Amino acid sequence: MNFVILTVIFVLIVREAQSSIGDHSPYYQKCVEKCGLQNCTEDGLHFIEDQRPIYLSSLQWSCEDECRYECMWSTVAAFHHRNWRTPQFYGKWPFIRFFGIQEPASAFFSLLNFYAHVKMIKRFRKEVPSDSPLYWLWHYFCFISLNAWLWSTIFHTRDFPITELMDYVCAFSVVLMSCYCMIIRLCRNAPKFILVTITTFFVAFLANHVAYLGMGRFDYGYNMQLNVFIGTFTAICWFGWSTYNRIRQPYVWKCAVFVALGGLVMLLEIMDRPPFFWTFDCHSLWHLSTAPLICLFYSFVIDDCKYLHKLEQQTETKKLS
Known part of the structure; x- marks a missing residue:
């Protein structure tokens, strides 16, 4: 029973201490900034030319969100190219979306x-x-x-x-x-x-x-x-x-x-x-x-x-x- 208790405590501590190396990397931040300037309106919510599938807009994926998603994979590729570990972004691992579903x-x-x-x-x-x-x-x-x-x-x-x-x-x-x-x-x-x-x-x-x-x-x-x-x-x-x-x-x-x-x-x-x-x-x-x-x-x-x-x-x- 002590094992169960210690396991639960350790799990929650580990999850609380997660870092976000990916979104703090200069490569990612520059990518998001460039994408936003090229594709998004000033408020970052809409595309200058929006041709997304309806399921993305229905789940409220904004232009800024799309830039973060695309730049996330670019950053992952850049990390792997240097033989670095897969980074997390905003406390989460990178996931492939399925019809707009994040995880x-x-x-x-x-x-x-x-x-x-x-x-x-x-x-x-x-x-x-x-x-x-x-x-x-x-x-x-x-x-x-x-x-x-x-x-x-x-x-x-x-x-x-x-x-x-x-x-x-x-x-x-x-x-x-x-x-x-x-x-x-x-x-x-x-x-x-x-x-x-x-x-x-x-x-x-x-x-x-x-x-x-x-x-x-x-x-x-x-x-x-x-x-x-x-x-x-x-x-x-x-x-x-x-x-x-x-x-x-x-x-x-x-x-x-x-x-x-x-x-x-x-x-x-x-x-x-x-x-x-x-x-x-x-x-x-x-x-x-x-x-x-x-x-x-x-x-x-x-x-x-x-x-x-x-x-x-x-x-x-x-x-x-």
């Missing part, structure tokens, strides 16, 4: 995760009785996760300040919701006023976090530290609970494996390398690997709700007898 693999795999949630919540509704304990809790979890993966798709399709903010905020909402679901599961027999207090606290905490990130400059360090703390706390609690209940509830191995594999696949983030075929980077492969883990977690949730439903029925039968 096509990450965008597609984000949709794959979205689909995994849709598929598994349908299975959940089919197999779990609607009067089962925590039935609606997992529907709320699914809704928040779907929203997060939708914004992840949008962000990887087109990187704007607003799409970046929504991607980070919605990703945090999933981390917080996972923690909330874990606490509610462990404290489900607590008095109602305690459960209401817990819910109020989490809602207020999320609102405060969103308000803070949306005011002024985005605080990456604070957001990173908060995600690490809450994610680590949730993982430890789920793993400990699964270990404690492994005899009485044999299906909890799925939760334990989910936590362990979730930490293991984070190695893909550590092995940050230039994208294969300028399309598949380690971050996109991480998105790919999380899709089957979603199915595993829902499988655990389905079994757990069935167990709680059976337990509740047995308790009611004893009361009647």
